[in-house]
Amino acid sequence: MNLTDLRIFVSAARQPTLGDVAREMHLTPSAVSKALRRLEDSLGKPLFDRGARQLVLNASGTLLLPRAQALLAMAEQARADVQGDHAVIDCRIAGPAILLWRYGEALAGGLRPYAQASLHLQAMFEDMALAALARGDAHAAIVTGEVLDGKGEHWSEAWDTVPLGVLAQHLVAGQDHPLVQALQSSAPGVIERGGGRLRATAAQVLRHEFACPSHSLFCGEGRGARSDGWRDDQLPRKIRYWTDDLQLLLAFVKSGAALAYLPDFALHDPALVRIDVTDAAFTCQEQAALVYDGERAPAWLRQLARQCGDGGALIVRTLDCPAYPSIVKS
Numbered sequence: 001m002n003l004t005d006l007r008i009f010v011s012a013a014r015q016p017t018l019g020d021v022a023r024e025m026h027l028t029p030s031a032v033s034k035a036l037r038r039l040e041d042s043l044g045k046p047l048f049d050r051g052a053r054q055l056v057l058n059a060s061g062t063l064l065l066p067r068a069q070a071l072l073a074m075a076e077q078a079r080a081d082v083q084g085d086h087a088v089i090d091c092r093i094a095g096p097a098i099l100l101w102r103y104g105e106a107l108a109g110g111l112r113p114y115a116q117a118s119l120h121l122q123a124m125f126e127d128m129a130l131a132a133l134a135r136g137d138a139h140a141a142i143v144t145g146e147v148l149d150g151k152g153e154h155w156s157e158a159w160d161t162v163p164l165g166v167l168a169q170h171l172v173a174g175q176d177h178p179l180v181q182a183l184q185s186s187a188p189g190v191i192e193r194g195g196g197r198l199r200a201t202a203a204q205v206l207r208h209e210f211a212c213p214s215h216s217l218f219c220g221e222g223r224g225a226r227s228d229g230w231r232d233d234q235l236p237r238k239i240r241y242w243t244d245d246l247q248l249l250l251a252f253v254k255s256g257a258a259l260a261y262l263p264d265f266a267l268h269d270p271a272l273v274r275i276d277v278t279d280a281a282f283t284c285q286e287q288a289a290l291v292y293d294g295e296r297a298p299a300w301l302r303q304l305a306r307q308c309g310d311g312g313a314l315i316v317r318t319l320d321c322p323a324y325p326s327i328v329k330s
Contacts, residue, residue, distance in 0.1 A: 003075055005039040006068045008032055009047065012055050013065050014135065021055075069136040073296040081299050089117035089300055094129035095142030098217045098246055099288055102265050103142055103164060103308070110304040117300075125220035130154040133291060139301055144218050145287030160294035162309040167263045169229045169284040171205065171275045176256035179208050180273050197274045202235050205277055211241035211249050211258035218286065229284030230261040235277075 008025055015021045018029045025032065040046050047061035057065065093100070093107055100121040111117040122129075122138060129141035131154045143152075148161060173180050183198045213227045225232045225239060241252045252258045254271045261284070267274050290308055292301060 001039060001042045003072065005035045005042075006072055008035040009039055009061075010065065010068050010072065010136065012036060012048070013057055013061065014137070016054055018055065070296070073136060073293070076298060084299075085113060085115075089114050090120065091117060091301075091304075092120045092122060092132075092138045093140050093142060094122040094124055094132040094138035096125055096129070096218050096220075097123040098263065099142040099144075101246070102167065102263065102288070103290075106308060107304065110307045111300075114300060126218055127152050127154060128220075130291065133159070133293070139297070140290050140292035140305070142288060142290055145289065147219065148287075148289055148291075156293070158293060158295055159291050160297075160305070162290040162292075162305045164288040164290055164308055167265070167286045167288055169261050169286075170264055170267065171259060171277055172253060172262050172266060172272045173259050173275055174254045174256040175271060175273060177208070177253075177259065177273075178256070179204065179259070179275065180256075183275070197276065199276045199278050202277050202279050205259065205275065206235060206237060208238075209240040209258050210237045211243065211252040211260045212237075212239045213244045213246075213249065214242045215244050217244070217246065228261040229286075231280075231282045234282060235280060 008021065008027070011024050012018070012021045012032070015024060018032050021027075021032045022029045027035075036047070043060070043064070045060045046058060047064060049056045049058050089111065091107075091111055100123060104119075104121050107121075108119055111119055122132065124132065126141075126143040126147045129138065129143060130147070130152050132138040133141045134154045134156060142164070144167075179200065180198065183200055183204075210230075212225060212230070214224060215222050216227050225237070230237065241249070241258050243249050243252070249260060250262075250266070250269075250272075253260045253262075254269075259275070262272075263286075264274075266272060290305055292305060294302070297305070
C-alpha cells in the first residue's frame, strides 16, 4: 500500500467513473485501474462494487476512505513541515465566491514567503466548502457565522475556527445613477470629501429599481428578495434585475441601471458610491471565519490562519485592490 495508490483511491471514491479519476489524476484509465487493483490486492479485499460504468464504494472501501484521507494529510503535513519555506504548496481554499473576493488577496499575501506556493480559490457555497474540507479536497473553508452557529451538515468538532471580521451590507450605486446625480447636485463635492458616501431617505431610494440575487451568495439557498439581506418587509423595493452572478450584478450597478445592497468591501471599487438610508431601521452583517483542521494542518497553514486572525493585518491590504480577483473554480 503506497501513497500514490491511496491518492487514486480517494479520487475514485469521489468521482463516478474511471475516466473521471484518470482526468483528475492526469493518468490513463488503465493506470488508474491497475492502481486500484494493486491497493485491493495489498489489503486482500475489494474496495468497490464495480458496475458497467460506475465505481461504488463497498463496506471495505467506506471503512478505508477516512483512514486514507488521514494518512495522506499526515504525509502532506510531514513533507511541508520538513521542507519549510521551500515547500511546494498547493493551497486550496473553498468558499462562496463573494468571500473569496473579499479575502483572496489576503490569503495570497500570507503565502508570499513560500516561493513554490500556488493558491486555488475554489468557489462553492458554504456547506459544499465544509464538505470539501471534510473530504480533504480543501485545506480550509471560508464561511459565515450563520453556518458556524448551526455547525452545518459536514461540521467536525476537530476543526479550528479563525474569525476574519464582519461584513456589513450597504446600499450602493454607480457614479452615473440618477439618484447619485440628484444627491450630488444638492451637495456638490460630497463624494470627494466623504470618500464615496451619500445620504438619502428611503422614499428617495425606493423610487429607483434594484438588482438582487435570487439565492444567498453565501449558502446558495433560494430566498428571493431576502437573498441580499435587505428588509423588503420594511422597505419594499422594485427589483428589476435578478442574477446570482456577482459580476453581472455589479455590471448593472456600475452602468447606473440599478441600485444594489452589497458588502462594504465592494465600495473600494471607485465606480461605486455608498448611499446611507437615513431612516432605515435595519442593518445586515455577517461574521466571516476561516475553518481548517488544526490537528492535520502543516505549519504553513497554521501560520496562514494566525496571520488572518491577527487583528486583520493581512485582511486590510485586500481593500486596496479594487479589481475583482480571478477565481479558480473546480
